[in-house]
Amino acid sequence: MEEIDVPMVQAVVRKGPAALVCHGLGSCLAIMLYDPNKGVGGLAHVLLPNENFSTTKSNPKKFADSAIDWLIGEMRKLGGNKRAFKAKIVGGATMFGSIKNPIGESNITYAREKLAGEGIELVAEDVGGDKGRWVRFEVDTGIVIVKKVKQVGFKYVWEELAL
Amino acid sequence: MISREEACLDILREAATIGADNGATALSELANKRVDVDVPNVYHARLDEVQAIIGRSEVVVGIRLIFDGERPGSFFLLIKEEDALSLLTMVLGRKVERADEFAISAILEIGNILVGVFLTALTKFLGGTLRQSPPIMKVDMIGAMIEETLAEYGRITDKIWLADIRFMIEGKALGGRLLFIPFFDIMRELLGR
Numbered sequence: 001m002e003e004i005d006v007p008m009v010q011a012v013v014r015k016g017p018a019a020l021v022c023h024g025l026g027s028c029l030a031i032m033l034y035d036p037n038k039g040v041g042g043l044a045h046v047l048l049p050n051e052n053f054s055t056t057k058s059n060p061k062k063f064a065d066s067a068i069d070w071l072i073g074e075m076r077k078l079g080g081n082k083r084a085f086k087a088k089i090v091g092g093a094t095m096f097g098s099i100k101n102p103i104g105e106s107n108i109t110y111a112r113e114k115l116a117g118e119g120i121e122l123v124a125e126d127v128g129g130d131k132g133r134w135v136r137f138e139v140d141t142g143i144v145i146v147k148k149v150k151q152v153g154f155k156y157v158w159e160e161l162a163l
Numbered sequence: 164m165i166s167r168e169e170a171c172l173d174i175l176r177e178a179a180t181i182g183a184d185n186g187a188t189a190l191s192e193l194a195n196k197r198v199d200v201d202v203p204n205v206y207h208a209r210l211d212e213v214q215a216i217i218g219r220s221e222v223v224v225g226i227r228l229i230f231d232g233e234r235p236g237s238f239f240l241l242i243k244e245e246d247a248l249s250l251l252t253m254v255l256g257r258k259v260e261r262a263d264e265f266a267i268s269a270i271l272e273i274g275n276i277l278v279g280v281f282l283t284a285l286t287k288f289l290g291g292t293l294r295q296s297p298p299i300m301k302v303d304m305i306g307a308m309i310e311e312t313l314a315e316y317g318r319i320t321d322k323i324w325l326a327d328i329r330f331m332i333e334g335k336a337l338g339g340r341l342l343f344i345p346f347f348d349i350m351r352e353l354l355g356r
Contacts, residue, residue: 005219007211007212007214007215008210008211008213008214008310008313009210009211009317009321010211023214023219023220023304023306024214024218024219024220024304024305024306024307024308024310025306025307025310026306026307026308026309026310026311027310027311027314028310028314047210047310047313047314047317048314048317048318053318054317054318054319055318055319056317056319056320056321058321059321062210062317062321093307094311095301095303095307095308095310095311096227096299096301096308096311097299102311103311103314103315104311131303131307132303132304132306132307132308133307134220134304149222149302149303149304151301151302151303153261153262153263153266153267153302154224154244154247154248154261154262154266154302155244155262155302156222156244156302156303
């Protein structure tokens with residue numbers, strides 16, 4: 001199966017078997033949309049909640065709400081039917097301790113609101129907390145695998161979960 | 164004819180070299196071993212390129228220090244677990260095999276000292292005052308650890324300045340590096356000289 005990395009502030013859509021991977025989500029949010037009937041799906045690796053959070057706004061994939069618009073548009077071009085779209089979100093951690101208004105939390109809130117506003121069902125999520133995430137999303141089945149590091153002193157083990 | 168981008172990278176490289184040289188001296192005194200440092204690699208990287216440069220899902224001991232003042236920015240000290248233990252063994256003068264509270268405290272202090280001397284050198288080079296925050300440690304994927312910092316920078320830019328500094332202890336790579344990510348306007352530094 002084709003495996004594609006999606007780095008931060010980028011987004012990818014595909015039709016047919018393909019796996020989209022984010023290799024190190026911290027405060028960023030991986031927003032995944034898929035049409036289970038048409039085998040079309042996409043992942044956006046967003047940095048900020050919306051364009052009001054930045055003075056540089058030229059890249060819609062940088063922000064949760066405009067990235068969702070982008071995903072919807074591109075998935076429709078590939079034959080997806082928006083009324084069938086489902087969503088999963090992963091990420092939005094706060095890695096280095098309590099700060100006021102952590103950006104990870106805002107990413108989660110804005111993504112949830114945008115999805116609700118678009119009438120897209122959020123079927124699963126693994127968000128928040130203080131751990132980084134590795135995520136793999138199969139666009140045709142919607143299957144999501146999340147791996148996290150469990151720290152033991154300087155050592156670690158991987159914890160895996162499926163959404 | 165050198166471009167402004169090139170000139171800014173030169174300034175960053177110069178500043179990072181001065182900081183790194185001081186860091187190497189401090190590390191050498193701590194570890195009681197010879198410490199060398201290569202000329203730092205400097206980048207003006209797009210946000211989507213940063214993780215490819217720095218690291219993605221590699222799991223390391225990461226220590227973050229942020230600094231404030233006229234020229235704010237962040238440091239990340241990223242070391243593989245076994246190298247963190249070797250470093251502590253050298254510094255503490257006894258075999259360190261696990262990260263107990265004392266070892267964790269010691270590695271935080273090493274980060275503190277390294278960044279402290281770097282910043283002292285930086286303020287001598289560029290002027291002004293800088294205040295350092297307490298170091299925080301995490302064991303996690305490199306890519307994940309830097310995202311919050313990149314989000315902060317992402318509020319005003321789509322490209323970040325980055326210096327990647329590698330230390331060698333007795334000729335062997337530390338198995339880790341110090342990332343210096345200035346948040347200040349290097350262009351202004353350039354024009355001010």
